[in-house]
Amino acid sequence: MRKNSLVFLAGIVIVLALGFLMPWLLRNPFYFFAGYVVLQYVTIATGWNILGGYAGYINFGAAGFFGAGVYLSAFLFTSFGLPLPLCILAAAIVGAILGVLMGYLTLRIQGVYFAIATLGLVVVLETIVHNISGLGGASGMAVYGPRPPAWSPGPSQYNFTVMVVIAVVSVALARWVEISWIGRGLRAVRASEDAAECSGVPTLRLKLVACALSGAVLAAAGAPYPFYTSFVEPVTAFSLIIGLNAIAMPLIGGTRTWVGPVIGALLLASVQQIATVTISSELNILFVGAVLIAFVAFAPGGISDLFGRKKGRARL
Amino acid sequence: MLSIDILLNAIVTGILLGSVYASLALGLGITFGILHIPNIAHPTLVVAGAFFVYTLTQWGLDPIVAALIGLVPFYLLGVVLYAFYSAVFERKGGANVLQSLTLFFGLSLVIEILLSLGFGSELKSVSVSYIGSSLKLGVLTVPYRLLIPALLAPVTIAAVWFYLSRTNSGTAIRAVAHEERALSIAGLNPASVKRHAFGIATATAVIAGAALIMVGPIEPFAGRYQIGRVFAIVVLAGMGSIPGSLVIAIIIGIAEALVSSYLNPSWSPGVAFAILLLGLALRPQGLFGAAR
Numbered sequence: 001m002r003k004n005s006l007v008f009l010a011g012i013v014i015v016l017a018l019g020f021l022m023p024w025l026l027r028n029p030f031y032f033f034a035g036y037v038v039l040q041y042v043t044i045a046t047g048w049n050i051l052g053g054y055a056g057y058i059n060f061g062a063a064g065f066f067g068a069g070v071y072l073s074a075f076l077f078t079s080f081g082l083p084l085p086l087c088i089l090a091a092a093i094v095g096a097i098l099g100v101l102m103g104y105l106t107l108r109i110q111g112v113y114f115a116i117a118t119l120g121l122v123v124v125l126e127t128i129v130h131n132i133s134g135l136g137g138a139s140g141m142a143v144y145g146p147r148p149p150a151w152s153p154g155p156s157q158y159n160f161t162v163m164v165v166i167a168v169v170s171v172a173l174a175r176w177v178e179i180s181w182i183g184r185g186l187r188a189v190r191a192s193e194d195a196a197e198c199s200g201v202p203t204l205r206l207k208l209v210a211c212a213l214s215g216a217v218l219a220a221a222g223a224p225y226p227f228y229t230s231f232v233e234p235v236t237a238f239s240l241i242i243g244l245n246a247i248a249m250p251l252i253g254g255t256r257t258w259v260g261p262v263i264g265a266l267l268l269a270s271v272q273q274i275a276t277v278t279i280s281s282e283l284n285i286l287f288v289g290a291v292l293i294a295f296v297a298f299a300p301g302g303i304s305d306l307f308g309r310k311k312g313r314a315r316l
Numbered sequence: 317m318l319s320i321d322i323l324l325n326a327i328v329t330g331i332l333l334g335s336v337y338a339s340l341a342l343g344l345g346i347t348f349g350i351l352h353i354p355n356i357a358h359p360t361l362v363v364a365g366a367f368f369v370y371t372l373t374q375w376g377l378d379p380i381v382a383a384l385i386g387l388v389p390f391y392l393l394g395v396v397l398y399a400f401y402s403a404v405f406e407r408k409g410g411a412n413v414l415q416s417l418t419l420f421f422g423l424s425l426v427i428e429i430l431l432s433l434g435f436g437s438e439l440k441s442v443s444v445s446y447i448g449s450s451l452k453l454g455v456l457t458v459p460y461r462l463l464i465p466a467l468l469a470p471v472t473i474a475a476v477w478f479y480l481s482r483t484n485s486g487t488a489i490r491a492v493a494h495e496e497r498a499l500s501i502a503g504l505n506p507a508s509v510k511r512h513a514f515g516i517a518t519a520t521a522v523i524a525g526a527a528l529i530m531v532g533p534i535e536p537f538a539g540r541y542q543i544g545r546v547f548a549i550v551v552l553a554g555m556g557s558i559p560g561s562l563v564i565a566i567i568i569g570i571a572e573a574l575v576s577s578y579l580n581p582s583w584s585p586g587v588a589f590a591i592l593l594l595g596l597a598l599r600p601q602g603l604f605g606a607a608r
Contacts, residue, residue, distance in 0.1 A: 058414045060421065105597045113596055115354070115417050116547045120589030123544055127586035138582075240540065244425060247418055282429055289425035296419045297404040300412075 008175060012168055019164030023157030032160035034273045036228055039163040040221055041269040044242065045249035045261035046170045047217025050177055051099075051210045052247065053255030056190035057107070061118030062246030064125045065095050065215050067237035069222030071135055074143050074232045084146055084162060088223040095219025096212040103211035107204060126238040140233025143226040159228045166224070170217045174258040177213060186210055218246070241285060245269070248292040254302030263303055321455045326573040328456055332466035334569025336531055338562045339469035339524040340542055341549040342476060343517035345561050349550050350480075350493050351513055353401070354417045357424035359539035359546055361518055365390060365525025366440075366534050367431055373442045379526045380468070386522035394518025397423075398511045424539065431536035439533035465527035470562065472523050476516070477558045489513040541585055548592035567591075 023032065044062060051057050072094050073087035082090070098121075106117040130138050148158035177183050185206040188196035197203050226232045245268065253264025268288065275284045299306055340362055347355040365386060372382035405416060451458045480486040488509045492499050496506045528534060548568060553560035568588050576584040 052414075056414060058417055060417075105593055113551065115414070116356075116543075116551070117589075117593055117596060119356075119547075120544050120592055123541070124586045124589050124593075127583060130582050131580065240425075244421070247421065251418060282432060285425060286429040286433075289422045289429065292422035293419060293426065296415050296422065300415055 008172075012172060015168055016164065019161050019168075020151070023153050023161060029154060029156045032156045036156070036160050036163050037273060038266060038269040039160070039167045040225070041245055041249060042167045042262055042265040043163070043170045043221035044218060044246050045253070045265040046167070046174045046258065047214050047221060048246040049214075049250040049255055049258070049261040050174055050217065051207075051214035053250050053260070054178065054183055054186040054190065055207055055210045057207065057210075058115045058247065059118045059214065060115055060243055060247070061102075061121035062218050063238045063240065063242040064118070064121040065098060065218035066222040066225075066242050067122070067129070067234070068098060068125055069095055069219030070225045070232055070237040071129055072219070073223040074141065074226035075135060077146070077226065078141070078143055084224065084227065088162075088166065088220050091223035092216040092220040096216040098219070099211035099213075099215025100208055102215070103208045107207045107211070122238050122243065126234050129234045129237070136233065138234060140231055142231050143229075145227030145230060155227070159224055162224050166220055170220070171258055171262060173213065173217065174261075177210075178258055182206060182209060241288075244285070244288060244292070245272075248288050248295075250302070251300075252291060252295050252302055254304030256301070257304060260302050260304045267303075322577055323574075324455060325457065326577040327570055328458060329462065330570030330573030331566050332458070332462045332569070333531075333573060334566030335466040335469040335562070336462075336524075336527050337542075337545050337549060337569055338565035339465075339472055339520070339527050341546040341561050341565060342469075342473055342524065342558070343520040344546045344550050345553070345558055346476070346480075346489075346513055346517035346520075348547075349553070349557070349561075350490060351510060352493060353514070354413060355420050355517075356417060356543060356547075357420040357427065358517070358521065359542035360424035360427045361390075361393075361521040361539075362524045362528060362542065363534060363536065363539040364427055364431060365522035366529040366538075367435055367525070367536070368522055369526045369529055370435075370440050370442060370534075373444075379442050379444060379530055383523050383526035386525075387519045390522040391515040391519040394515035395511050397518065398514035401514075402507060402510070428536050428539065435536060437535055437537075439535050440529070441533035442529050444530075461530055461532070465530045468523065468527050472520060473558060473562055476520065479516075480558065485509075485512065489516075544585070544589040544592060548588045548595070551592060552595045 026032075044066065047065075048059060048062050052059055069091035072091050073084075076082040076087050076090055077084070102118065102121055103114075106114045129135055135141060145155060145159075148155050152158040152161055177186075185196070185201050185203075188199075188201050189203050189206060193203055222237070225237070229236075245265075249264035249268050250261040251264070252268060253262065254260030268291070272284055272288070275287065295302065340359065343361070344355060344358045347353045347358065365383070368386045368390070369379050369382045372385065373379050377385075401416065401419070404419070405412070446460060446464065449460060451460060451463060480490060488499065488504055489512070492504075492506050492509045492513070499506050499509065528538075545565075545568060549561050549565045553564045568591055571591060572584040572587045575587050
């Protein structure tokens with residue numbers, strides 16, 4: 001194992017330990033309430049980046065996968081009483097299937113069409129959920145979450161710890177993709193798809209793998225959400241702000257490595273948590289939109305590119 | 317028979333709705349279909365156009381006159397938008413599609429929020445004497461608030477199509493997408509041709525906006541429900557085929573009207589995207605486009 005991987009492993013252990021210990025150290029439940037959202041966005045940004053960053057295929061439909069995860073886990077829990085970890089697993093599997101379906105339909109065409117089709121996924125899924133009365137339709141449904149286990153002091157702390165685990169697993173997955181042959185192939189796809197195809201890179205299969213992994217992470221990020229809010233309805237589950245943040249966070253942090261989305265999500269989500277408490281949520285969206293435009297226009301490599309690009313590695 | 321009545325009414329409503337959708341997609345047909353700039357902010361610009369028309373009608377102007385007045389500021393807005401876009405991307409040697417998509421995505425959000433800060437998030441509508449009642453032809457009932465905008469669309473489309481195919485500067489617009497260098501050899505500045513084209517595309521948004529707000533009340537975030545429709549129309553028409561877009565728009569309009577009268581109106585937002593996904597999977601070059 002290389003030194004980098006050891007450091008990463010140590011980091012994971014520390015974060016996980018903090019995730020389990022913090023609820024006993026900090027009394028104020030608000031920290032866990034806000035922290036949950038920040039970690040949820042770390043997961044979403046990381047999941048989005050597997051396809052959007054590594055392969056360069058922009059997915060505007062992150063909210064579609066997220067919402068699918070939200071509704072699947074709400075449905076499985078209220079109807080069958082499935083325990084939360086299994087709900088998350090089921091959401092990840094369905095997210096992966098959705099990703100493959102979506103990719104299979106659109107990936108053989110240019111990236112633009114893919115991006116537009118992903119926008120459609122959100123509308124189609126939202127329309128379907130709207131029309132299923134078993135899922136509460138437009139008025140939504142209440143979800144009474146599971147009793148937190150003995151090792152967690154309360155429901156918001158429990159949700160927080162669950163989200164820490166999901167975020168850590170997602171980041172580890174993204175890092176693994178990045179350093180494995182999949183990541184190399186995806187970078188080749190982003191640099192030049194035709195050249196990659198000509199040199200024998202199985203581009204379609206790689207893109208489908210990226211779609212599946214990305215979809216799985218995005219849906220898993222939504223799975224604990226019904227228990228966090230105790231209520232699900234289509235407009236918030238498929239909210240555009242999720243799709244916006246999923247793109248803005250990696251672009252602001254940097255899309256080339258797993259660190260970028262994490263930095264972007266921590267920064268932007270924390271700012272948003274403060275902004276929604278202190279100023280209006282409309283100005284919050286305006287702020288994210290303006291920051292997004294500024295970064296796309298003037299610093300397309302993101303924050304990690306502004307600071308970490310001194311060593312002169314090849315830009316792939 | 318009653319069901320025949322419903323069917324006929326649904327089809328006529330669909331044709332009229334489709335005609336309105338075609339005018340929404342017209343600007344995108346120029347920016348995305350011809351110039352290959354994925355301007356996903358176009359539906360939001362249409363909503364901005366609708367609010368422009370709304371503001372002028374509050375001062376007592378007719379919505380169609382208001383739209384004609386709006387052509388000039390929206391043309392200029394388009395020119396400024398393109399100038400910003402090209403300053404950011406094209407100087408660095410060709411725009412990255414994904415970056416420009418993201419740029420327009422951010423732009424549309426900013427416009428939406430500015431509209432909702434300026435006008436509030438309630439529904440806004442216009443009322444004029446000639447769009448109040450309905451035209452009755454036998455079993456058909458056609459509300460004028462759908463008929464008038466639907467007639468506006470073919471006129472605009474015909475004007476733009478005539479301009480693009482019969483005039484010199486229109487030919488230059490179609491040429492710039494194909495071969496920029498040849499255009500500069502011929503003594504034209506590709507950047508200014510594109511700026512002009514983007515201006516025209518944005519100017520059509522105010523006409524489409526007038527049509528949209530005449531059909532029904534509108535709120536600042538209405539644009540996102542049109543994204544699927546307009547892209548479905550432009551893509552399936554085969555990128556840049558303006559007459560083709562009218563045909564596709566009408567097909568989508570009829571499909572939506574049938575779905576909402578036989579199933580439930582709440583299913584109709586998904587129809588355009590379902591058609592788009594199927595179309596992309598089965599015939600990626602579009603129904604009217606040449607294979608590329």
